[in-house]
Amino acid sequence: SSLHQNEFRSPQNLIVPSASSPVENSLKEPCTTPLSNDTLYSNANSPSDSCVKPLCNAASENKSQGNKGVKYVSSEGDKLECGWGAFTPACLQSFNTPKGVLLFLCVASFLQGMIVNGFINTVITSIERRFDLHSYQSGLIASSYDIAACVCLTFVSYFGGNGHKPRWLGWGVLIMGVGSLVFALPHFTTSPYEVHFSEETGMCSSNQSMQCAESVSILSNYRFVFMLGQFLHGIGATPLYTLGVTYLDENVKSNYSPVYIAVFYTAAILGPAAGYLVGGMFLNIYTEIGKQIDLTPDNTLWVGAWWIGFLGAGAAALLTAIPILGYPRRLPGSQRYIIMRVSEAHQLKDGSHETALDPDFGKTVKDLPRSLLMLLKNPTFIFLCLAGATEATLIAGMSTFGPKFLESQYSLSASEAATLFGYLVVPAGGGGTFLGGFFVNKFKLRCSGIIKLCLLCTVTSLLAVFIFFIHCPNMPMAGVTQMYDQSILLESSLNLTAACNTECDCLREIYSPVCGSDNIMYYSACYAGCKKKSVLDSGKKVWFEEPRCEPSLPPGCLCLFPRFTTSVAVSWRMIPLVLPKEGLSFWFSCFL
Template structure:
């Protein structure tokens, strides 16, 4: 009963933390606009999760195993809940959101007065009720940064301690099934996270506190801010609930009994090998306690990085993770700016199309490895083929684009004049250059504000306000055409919807193909590492990719986005706020180049891995064979002799021989349908081996 409770509780914790993490990604645009931040700043906030997580990951993973693991997981879930709650609570520390520099229609929104936008704003304000303008871009974003970092700290004990706890009480045949259940639940979290982000982005940020009839902007407006805070409060509640069961679980649970009461000779050998490894682990822990970490760590690290296949894989992982994190962080924003989609629809499409494609690709990749028992070379070939196809699809995305929206003074000129904000038609209106309250003419041209359009009168109120007699519209088009404008910027051209459909089709296909080769490529590297270095290899790969990819990628990707901004909002203190409109062409090039730049050197890296493996296997000579014991129950033989030689000599190190010229290598422990070779040398003690390596290092 307790076993089932732990699996269910940990699965729900995995789901909750994955949902919260992806909801943060889906709310990037809303937070950016609410706090009047640049994309660079918002990238720093997004990277704070990795900062907090990596800061405590090593400490918790090492010392947590000696403490009450379920309660440590409970504390971690509670900290994540507090972090998410602090992030959402920031909304209530601030005043009501005001999309600043709105025209005078906000004051007279319930009146039927005719408003002349083309007047001196200072004179107009003398006859208006006083409006309190609050600066939404305050330093309150610090609390969002801290909340996200606290969420990262809280996540540190969940995965390592949860997996180790399962491995301790579950029998060997059940452990992979339990872990597979966790991974499946984890894949559902991001989908629901983006769907929650889609729902909250449709709701106005101050819903329940303002009359929605008074809001003159729509979800497609660049000033629209959804109820971003609501999702963080929901996810905080889920995380808090997930922490409760762990408080009532024991420190450890008895090991599940195996279905078979007898052990084969091979199992006995495996148990002896495991005991030797445990003794070796105790030796390492003793050395750590004595402060002599260098004695065993540096030689192992040197051997690991000296493996060509692993080193190339590590470099490729860093490049690929940079592109992945940068794209995931700003993918919804790209769909908004490039194709005119609302944040709600962009998040919805990512949640129901892209993420399921990734999940299916990962599953099928593992299934192919197991079903067809792919060798090292075959796995490398599949990984290379999928990377190359994904790269071609990414290049194809360059052709899916939408032209810039015609904006007078920014992307098009006033009546053929130089592209400047002011023209002869609005020079006498005394408009503010900092204003952004776009209006759309019947001709499809957007003007920065009714004042910039030179409008002299209006009708209607609120969202239905229409400005008439606009001098800039009349001078740009022949007599008899409409000189009226309506609130909001003009939509993209009709052919943009077709481009967006093509973009989504290519994006989903690329996501699937990329994920299809992820598992084979990952397992190729796993099979090229000696068992004693496998944990270190995975740890180094996680640490390096998240440090060099998860933290800097959102920051410099945001800086690239900022460089394409055409119109910035201005804070009340005079500083630069969030971007209101981007140059679509300039925005597209850095985004696509950012994806292509890591992939371009990654292809030669993948090619080198493939060629290295194939070459070493072709040059392989006599292979040390493995003598099968009399009782071969549970033994998985190595069918390809040259592959065995590569795994023992090229990827790792030569298997040491005993005095009679034979080795004591055994084969066992099938993991996800792959053969993993374990080595045992009766004549070389682990401790003496480490001492020799430390002497060579000195």
């Protein structure tokens, strides 16, 4: 009958009219709105949604207005059960809901943030030390993720947007898990990390030596394995933040969509926080687990168990990909949310935006240039992309160098700085993202209101940038910035050796700076001419004896904390030169 040919049925049996428009038929037939399970709702009982109009209430509307708002979606052959192929057990259907999808996507985004923005930034120094990498090489490792994302972004978003989104998402998470396992692979393919280090190494004594277990030229080649792992991370994470957000938006009511997306991004921001905390904890474990060594985490030759986090996160990603692959192309009952939405997008004067409503548009490669041209003509989209790129630049720089900034300014160890930075990210990133979605839903903000909210938050955050103008002064280093006799040293004549340490046979491989009562920092205790040391209070305090390079200092012991990179001596006792970590200035600067 004409009724069955011209109305939207259930998602399982949706039929697209080919001849007459829904508006024309609405004048002839009763108006109904489809729900799941072959249930039809009339106009009077249609679900309440601020962005969804009834399918046919257009008796008073003209034909052109009706055609502009309708998106025709074919669902012939779509399977709406959750499962893998013919295996669709009933127990899994309870997860076949928007909340179930949100759960697994949050786990995936959490793992991605923990791996890429947490573990990588935490262990990069340990990897440099273990595999003898230069800074530019470790920079290439970190940037391999962005290179892969840029290469795959257009392809994934274009074809994945018209394909089976859960399958694209599942395979992406699977590839990301494989990338984590590849990143941890060099630990198992190299010989054990061994450093022949004695208690007297680093002190002023003759006949010092330190041996490495493997040729550094061979170890540095493992940077290509790390780059491959990061490249796989980038490929796998590309669908997550493009198709994942779209899949959530398509399957929930439009006024609930900001909350779902906010929860999704909150999980993504909490991931790096967990990565810093867990990664810092693993760095306190020696990389060769179970091996007895003389090194401590405070020693510059220490290499922590950087690889454990990647193994655990990679295995978790592989397990998370399994349920995501089982979701259908569209969730049951979601058709009523995508039939008709009030469009707030930029309307092009040439009317090309109406081309995007064609169900056949975007299914072939030849439509890609036209799609890109349509996006470039959308000023709102362009400026949002520029804002996102700027924000990503700031986040990338802050996540990489933020812990190092805390470490240098407050004389924290690497693990302490990473842990503290994780504590700062949790309330700032996670809370801010969640509150953003809450405000959008609470005040019913539309596109213009959301943009104004973003502008307000951005202007407010700019005020905090002035904290970087407050910093501790750099201390002069003997043999680097000035001579041992406190005279100015030319840049071209760097020399760490002086008369007071010429017989010490100091090793440049051991960088553990200390500072004397003359307010001059020394490359190490050896270059300061210290011959002996005594440890008290469970290793927390160390006395360096006979500081021969400090002028007018009587013989005695210097007390210092060797884990701090900057310290100052009062008389012959050395204490850290830091802003007090318990003071108001410390926590206020961290807040900013």
